[in-house]
């Protein structure tokens with residue numbers, strides 16, 4: 001049976017890997033490149049080095065500075081249209097907006113970078129610009145063990161970008177993650193990426209080379225697991241009254257958890273809670289059901305503080321989430337905020353509030369849409385890309401973390 005289970009799991013598992021791209025001759029860019037930068041100086045030095053890199057490789061550069069006033073529908077489209085009157089036309093668009101991690105004033109769970117990137121995609125489609133959009137980030141991906149993923153927030157740009165690629169293939173260029181310092185070689189690699197070198201559209205530029213993102217199969221084979229998780233003590237399951245959360249609760253109790261804490265916004269008034277509680281109690285566990293919005297840090301802290309000493313918290317499963325799908329052309333920052341709140345903000349709070357505990361498991365219910373994209377799911381993809389990145393960051397810090405992207 002064990003062998004059959006392994007074979008089944010082998011058929012399901014993939015991982016993201018980064019393939020070194022062989023060094024290519026210097027690429028030349030042509031025409032005018034629109035470099036879109038965030039206001040207030042957050043990326044000034046970066047913008048200067050990126051602009052200089054583009055110029056050295058043949059591009060004329062014009063800069064478009066975007067701020068929160070450009071979140072108004074139509075604002076960026078109008079500004080882009082004005083700039084497209086450049087005599088040489090627009091050769092390409094490189095957005096550095098993603099590096100602006102500051103919260104939006106109206107929707108603090110959304111970074112200004114993500115909100116403005118959404119507006120930029122919409123603007124380019126609306127303005128009917130015949131040029132491709134590349135979105136740059138810094139530290140949003142890790143190409144290997146010695147390469148730190150430093151920004152889970154910027155990983156959201158990758159989630160949204162993969163959906164833009166599906167919904168707007170005509171204007172989509174790609175995603176490029178850049179190092180802190182753009183030396184000569186990194187600049188050449190950036191120019192190569194922007195000239196769509198080898199057709200790669202998800203690229204990381206590093207001191208050691210350029211890397212292209214790949215989805216590769218992972219086989220467990222006969223290897224034994226790095227560590228085996230046997231639920232014990234208390235297990236917190238956010239979204240624990242939902243479809244998958246309830247299944248996880250049943251599994252955790254059957255496998256040994258003595259106490260499960262199930263949270264959701266409706267908590268005890270969610271459908272089927274009394275039946276679920278009775279079922280779990282019949283299996284021998286104590287059950288706490290709490291109404292707690294995962295995005296509400298204080299409420300989550302209260303839930304954690306109420307975990308009884310006799311059953312210390314040993315694991316967290318973050319299964320809270322909502323879907324609020326819509327194509328990018330009509331997607332609002334409000335929709336981004338709603339989707340990010342439960343998943344990304346909830347995960348961040350759980351991570352911060354439990355960082356001092358030595359948890360056996362910290363499981364994030366992510367999604368295939370975050371890893372690969374899905375038309376109409378930009379908000380959901382951004383939120384799940386955050387979860388995947390957070391899990392990577394935690395692992396790098398030696399903390400338990402598993403993001404299941406299904």
Ligand SMILES: NC(=O)c1ccc[n+]([C@@H]2O[C@H](COP(=O)([O-])OP(=O)(O)OC[C@H]3O[C@@H](n4cnc5c(N)ncnc54)[C@H](OP(=O)(O)O)[C@@H]3O)[C@@H](O)[C@H]2O)c1
Nearest residue numbers: 239241242243244264265266293294319320321342365367
């Ligand atoms: N089902 C799938 O096929 C699938 C595939 C890939 C990934 N996932 C992920 O797996 C997770 C569970 O999915 P599911 O199918 O079980 O969905 P579900 O039945 O809708 O359950 C989601 C749960 O999350 C709770 N929730 C939503 N927003 C919350 C918030 N802000 N704070 C706390 N709780 C919140 C909901 O309850 P309230 O409304 O009462 O808050 C509900 O209990 C989700 O994160 C989803 O993205 C599911």
